[in-house]
Amino acid sequence: MLAGKKITELKSELSSDIICPKCDYKNSTKVIIIGVYKHLFQIPFISGGKTGKSICTNCNTTFELSSMPSNIKLAYYELKENVKTPFWFYIGIITLKALVLIKIFSKYI
Ligand SMILES: [Zn+2]
Numbered sequence: 001m002l003a004g005k006k007i008t009e010l011k012s013e014l015s016s017d018i019i020c021p022k023c024d025y026k027n028s029t030k031v032i033i034i035g036v037y038k039h040l041f042q043i044p045f046i047s048g049g050k051t052g053k054s055i056c057t058n059c060n061t062t063f064e065l066s067s068m069p070s071n072i073k074l075a076y077y078e079l080k081e082n083v084k085t086p087f088w089f090y091i092g093i094i095t096l097k098a099l100v101l102i103k104i105f106s107k108y109i
Pocket of ligand 1: 022
Protein backbone atom coordinates (compact mmCIF):
# COMPACT_ATOMS: atom_id res chain seq x y z
CA MET A 1 0.00 0.00 0.00
CA LEU A 2 1.33 3.40 -1.00
CA ALA A 3 -0.54 5.45 1.54
CA GLY A 4 -2.84 4.75 4.39
CA LYS A 5 -3.42 4.78 8.08
CA LYS A 6 -1.41 2.97 10.68
CA ILE A 7 -1.75 2.63 14.40
CA THR A 8 0.76 2.15 17.14
CA GLU A 9 0.47 1.61 20.86
CA LEU A 10 1.74 4.71 22.67
CA LYS A 11 1.16 3.82 26.26
CA SER A 12 -0.67 1.33 28.41
CA GLU A 13 -1.38 1.34 32.08
CA LEU A 14 -3.08 -0.96 34.52
CA SER A 15 -5.65 1.17 36.28
CA SER A 16 -5.97 0.38 39.97
CA ASP A 17 -9.37 1.96 40.52
CA ILE A 18 -11.36 0.41 37.69
CA ILE A 19 -13.58 -2.52 38.43
CA CYS A 20 -14.19 -4.71 35.41
CA PRO A 21 -17.92 -4.60 34.53
CA LYS A 22 -17.81 -8.24 33.39
CA CYS A 23 -15.86 -10.12 36.04
CA ASP A 24 -15.90 -7.58 38.90
CA TYR A 25 -12.14 -7.81 39.31
CA LYS A 26 -10.28 -4.78 40.54
CA ASN A 27 -6.84 -3.80 39.31
CA SER A 28 -7.20 -5.90 36.16
CA THR A 29 -8.20 -3.37 33.51
CA LYS A 30 -5.46 -2.15 31.22
CA VAL A 31 -6.06 1.14 29.44
CA ILE A 32 -4.22 1.52 26.16
CA ILE A 33 -3.56 4.77 24.29
CA ILE A 34 -3.28 4.25 20.55
CA GLY A 35 -1.74 6.75 18.17
CA VAL A 36 -3.02 6.95 14.61
CA TYR A 37 -0.90 8.29 11.78
CA LYS A 38 -1.18 8.56 8.06
CA HIS A 39 1.74 7.32 6.05
CA LEU A 40 2.98 7.76 2.53
CA PHE A 41 5.36 5.10 1.20
CA GLN A 42 5.54 3.77 4.77
CA ILE A 43 6.82 7.14 6.04
CA PRO A 44 4.65 8.65 8.79
CA PHE A 45 3.29 11.92 7.46
CA ILE A 46 0.48 13.38 9.49
CA SER A 47 -0.82 12.53 12.90
CA GLY A 48 -4.35 11.22 12.84
CA GLY A 49 -4.96 11.76 16.52
CA LYS A 50 -5.34 9.30 19.32
CA THR A 51 -7.77 6.63 20.21
CA GLY A 52 -7.88 3.98 22.85
CA LYS A 53 -9.12 0.71 24.16
CA SER A 54 -9.20 -1.19 27.36
CA ILE A 55 -8.63 -4.82 28.12
CA CYS A 56 -9.30 -6.78 31.26
CA THR A 57 -6.30 -8.95 32.00
CA ASN A 58 -8.50 -11.33 33.97
CA CYS A 59 -11.41 -12.06 31.63
CA ASN A 60 -10.09 -10.55 28.38
CA THR A 61 -13.06 -8.22 27.96
CA THR A 62 -12.07 -5.42 25.61
CA PHE A 63 -13.72 -2.09 24.98
CA GLU A 64 -13.18 0.24 22.08
CA LEU A 65 -13.23 3.91 22.98
CA SER A 66 -16.77 4.36 21.63
CA SER A 67 -18.23 1.60 23.77
CA MET A 68 -16.20 2.15 26.94
CA PRO A 69 -18.05 2.42 30.24
CA SER A 70 -17.67 5.93 31.64
CA ASN A 71 -15.32 4.95 34.48
CA ILE A 72 -12.86 3.41 32.02
CA LYS A 73 -13.28 6.33 29.65
CA LEU A 74 -12.31 8.67 32.47
CA ALA A 75 -9.10 6.69 33.08
CA TYR A 76 -8.43 6.79 29.34
CA TYR A 77 -8.71 10.58 29.21
CA GLU A 78 -6.50 10.93 32.27
CA LEU A 79 -3.81 8.75 30.72
CA LYS A 80 -4.15 10.47 27.34
CA GLU A 81 -3.33 13.82 28.97
CA ASN A 82 0.13 12.46 29.79
CA VAL A 83 0.88 11.06 26.36
CA LYS A 84 2.42 13.27 23.72
CA THR A 85 2.16 12.57 20.03
CA PRO A 86 5.61 11.26 19.08
CA PHE A 87 7.53 13.60 16.78
CA TRP A 88 8.16 10.84 14.25
CA PHE A 89 4.46 10.92 13.39
CA TYR A 90 5.43 14.08 11.52
CA ILE A 91 8.76 12.93 10.10
CA GLY A 92 7.45 13.11 6.52
CA ILE A 93 6.16 16.65 6.83
CA ILE A 94 9.33 17.76 8.70
CA THR A 95 11.53 16.32 5.94
CA LEU A 96 9.40 17.98 3.29
CA LYS A 97 9.64 21.37 5.01
CA ALA A 98 13.40 20.96 5.42
CA LEU A 99 13.77 20.17 1.72
CA VAL A 100 11.75 23.26 0.76
CA LEU A 101 13.89 25.43 3.06
CA ILE A 102 17.10 24.00 1.60
CA LYS A 103 15.79 24.74 -1.86
CA ILE A 104 14.93 28.33 -0.94
CA PHE A 105 18.26 28.97 0.78
CA SER A 106 20.31 27.37 -1.98
CA LYS A 107 19.23 30.23 -4.26
CA TYR A 108 21.16 32.68 -2.08
CA ILE A 109 24.35 30.67 -1.69
ZN1 LIG B 1 -12.78 -8.68 33.63
